[in-house]
Amino acid sequence: SYELTQPPSVSVSPGQTASITCSGDKLGDKYACWYQQKAGQSPVLVMYQDSKRPSGIPERFSGSNSGNTATLTISGTQAMDEADYYCQAWDIITPVVFGGGTKLTVL
Amino acid sequence: EVQLVESGGGLVKPGRSLRLSCTASGFTFGDHVMSWFRQAPGKGLEWVGFIRGKAYGGTTEYAASVKGRFTISRDDSKSIAYLQMNSLKTEDTAVYYCSRGLSVAGIDWYFDLWGRGTLVTVSS
Numbered sequence: 001s002y003e004l005t006q007p008p009s010v011s012v013s014p015g016q017t018a019s020i021t022c023s024g025d026k027l028g029d030k031y032a033c034w035y036q037q038k039a040g041q042s043p044v045l046v047m048y049q050d051s052k053r054p055s056g057i058p059e060r061f062s063g064s065n066s067g068n069t070a071t072l073t074i075s076g077t078q079a080m081d082e083a084d085y086y087c088q089a090w091d092i093i094t095p096v097v098f099g100g101g102t103k104l105t106v107l
Numbered sequence: 108e109v110q111l112v113e114s115g116g117g118l119v120k121p122g123r124s125l126r127l128s129c130t131a132s133g134f135t136f137g138d139h140v141m142s143w144f145r146q147a148p149g150k151g152l153e154w155v156g157f158i159r160g161k162a163y164g165g166t167t168e169y170a171a172s173v174k175g176r177f178t179i180s181r182d183d184s185k186s187i188a189y190l191q192m193n194s195l196k197t198e199d200t201a202v203y204y205c206s207r208g209l210s211v212a213g214i215d216w217y218f219d220l221w222g223r224g225t226l227v228t229v230s231s
Contacts, residue, residue, distance in 0.1 A: 001171075031215040035152070042204060042224055043144075043152060048217040086152050090215045095168050096142070096154035 002091035004099035011105045018074040020102045022087030025068060030089045032070035034063060037101075038083040046085075047072055074104075082106045109133035109220060111205050116225030119195055127190040127225060129205030134220075136186035137161055140208035142218060143179060143190045145201035145227075153201075155179075157208055157216075158188065173199075195229045202226050 004024045012018035022032060032050055035043040046057050050065040060075045070089075074081055087099040115127040129141065142157035156169035158179045167179050178191040188205055203225055206218040 031211060031217070033217040035218075037152075042221040043206075043218075044221070045217060045219045048209075048219070049211065049215070054219060084151075088152075088217065090210075094154070094170065095157070095214075096216055098152045098154065101151040 006099035006102045020072045022070040028066045111222035113222045113225040129188040131186040137183040141188040147201040
């Protein structure tokens with residue numbers, strides 16, 4: 001089955017840039033999307049089709065996907081961005097595959 | 108208001124059944140794939156399955172972990188999606204979310220609207 005791998009945790013200082021990676025075999029040949037989940041809340045789509053931001057998502061969120069790695073970048077990270085982030089992609093065997101999630105700490 | 112509201116969760120014994128509902132409002136329900144996800148306590152997101160809209164035959168797909176035990180259906184006249192869970196196991200304990208799906212050419216799914224979830228606890 002297709003697997004997506006994320007680092008368990010990423011730390012960033014306020015105002016700095018956070019990069020969260022998601023690795024999978026030939027992931028760049030698929031579309032990746034990203035969800036933000038704050039403590040006790042439902043997931044929120046923050047990026048789709050690699051680099052498209054849904055309405056209402058701040059411009060500081062950006063995405064890329066090439067080779068085996070998709071990356072969610074948060075520029076000028078704010079305390080409100082502290083959350084778990086999940087990447088997700090499609091696979092012919094399992095249509096919806098998630099990475100294990102990355103806990104972003106803003107300290 | 109565009110929203111999804113899950114209901115039907117609760118405490119159930121292993122081996123029993125439970126049906127969850129997802130009531131949609133504020134959008135054309137029948138045009139969209141509706142999916143179920145779950146999240147065990149302290150764990151990550153897991154896809155459970157989805158059902159396509161009538162235009163795509165209302166067909167379903169399931170994760171291997173629930174295939175043969177769980178069934179997703181929909182009533183477009185009521186804007187409700189259902190998750191019928193049979194032969195429940197303790198490892199099915201989780202918050203269950205429903206979500207609206209979008210895709211590129213029927214693949215490359217992403218999910219842009221989520222409900223608040225409903226907790227299912229499977230325990231004797």
